[in-house]
Amino acid sequence: MRRPPSTLPALGLLLLAVASCAKRAPVATRAVCEEATVVDTNLLSYLSAARARHHEANVREDDDDVPGAIAALEKLVAMPRPSASATASAPAPEIEEVLADARARLAELRVRANDVEGASRDVAEGLTHAPDTSYFRGHLLEVAGVVDEARAAAYADAGKPNEARAARARAVTSFQQAVSVQEAVIARTLDGRVRRDGGAP
Amino acid sequence: MKVSSGRRQRRAIAVGFGCAVAACGGATPTANAPSAATTEAGPSAGAPAEESVRQVPTPRAADAAKKSESAASQPADHVEAPPAASPAPALAPGRAPADEPSASASPSIAVARARADLDVALRSLDGRPGTCGAACRALASMERATTHVCETASPDDAAETRACEDAKRTLRAADARVRSSCGTCR
Structure with missing residues (x-):
């Protein structure tokens, strides 16, 4: 809880x-x-x-x-x-973090409600609130991968293997980016070093 | 959202100390010593904020704490210089003696200065090493992403299999790093 x-x-x-x-x-x-x-x-x-x-x-x-x-x-x-x-x-960083985090949670909920496109929009909107390397950006990339995973499953169920494969590849890419961003966040947090991810998916 | 509560608390605490220091500085000359204000603000402002981050992760980070599986990743693209990692978040260094003239000159200038001081102080707090709550939260997200990579990767696809292995390796390294600095994440 x-x-x-x-x-x-x-x-x-x-x-x-x-x-x-x-x-x-x-x-x-x-x-x-x-x-x-x-x-x-x-x-x-x-x-x-x-x-x-x-x-x-x-x-x-x-x-x-x-x-x-x-x-x-x-x-x-x-x-x-x-x-x-x-x-x-600029807007207060706290507000930007609230919005990025809420969008990530919204996207996950929409995936559960089988609204993959809505989830995708939430991720895209959330990323606008977390443009730099941060936990929130990494988390949104993680959720982006979840969204594409769900999309791949939907394509597979619909008998569209090529689309499913493409969506799965995008999911893997998003997860890799999430790992990279969080790695950078950890490095910055523990060592004071800052890295940047390769950009939004 | 709950992460930002740590920052929110830091900000509130910093504002509180900033106001208190400024108020005392205006009232008594001996209280103007910047070093005294700095030592007060540093540990006092930092400790509760860090504890709060550790205890109150974001909604999603709370989920992360439940699912802890291990694995690792690909390196980030480049490294930048650290953001002013000066240890002492001087809330108003050298500001107290200047309070009277600057404030009487223009309240808006005084406000701007106060806010700039506060921003510096907050950045110092945010950038200081040892914020294990933030590191653990990021590690949990890494773990989830790595698990997903490996679950999603097709065993027939060499690139996806490699992505899984890379992610596991990166995660292992990050996990070791967090453990060595923070111990076990809750």
Whole structure:
């Protein structure tokens, strides 16, 4: 069963910081703290809502309600995102990770629901949220392989061996890429080295 | 999603410390010492974040922990220089003494500076070695992908068989590396 993270320590520190700012900081410093806190509060709200959607999907999955789980995650990816701050040119990485992860889970659920094309679209969308070497990109490549595996099986069942073979070859390629990306993630994590995969499938 | 909770916590913790340090710095001159702020922020911000990553994997990584089969892969394409792996995530090094003039000059500039400091601090935290939760999660994904490669590969296809063997080899190497640095992944 998937467990949600505890946000209490972080929230506690935020509250302490706010209290510290309010009581002791000069006005200008307080403004800095307040803005930073507001930005993070918006982000925390978004992440909390996303986590709730994952919980909802967990419950649906536990009830073998795959369409219900899909619906919960569709709501997640459609949620309004916190607007980027004036000083940030790119979306918050946390949001991008949430979306990449949700798309990967959606794709897996759609495979279970025999919606291979929908799963393929989710993988493609997810990869746009994880363009660089990361666990999320590697995981999406892994799911891409699963999608092509399912596609190959469908072709085989339909008596289309050539198409099945091609889909299987794509699956192997995606799995290889997933292995390479995760290898790079491990290397970077443990050694501080960064590698890049050969590109999206 | 749950991975990002680790980062979220790091960010929240870093913001908390940043604000606290800035607030203290504005209140008392002795609290301005950057080294004190740095030593406080480093371990305190890092430890809970790493623990959280280890305990709370992403939904898919949780699945990974259940299925642990071993195997290995093909090398990645190239290696880049590491992203500033400086150990000390100085939240506001040299910032505290400059607080008064910069803040009074323009709150938006102060906010931008604070955010830049925070970004540096977060990058330092993210890039620091020893984040075993992240390594274990990636390893689990590798294991699943390798299992799939070998299940999918046709025994009659030499290239696919080789792909399976390559993946197993890469996985074995990664597994050994993670074990030597982190011990057993949960």
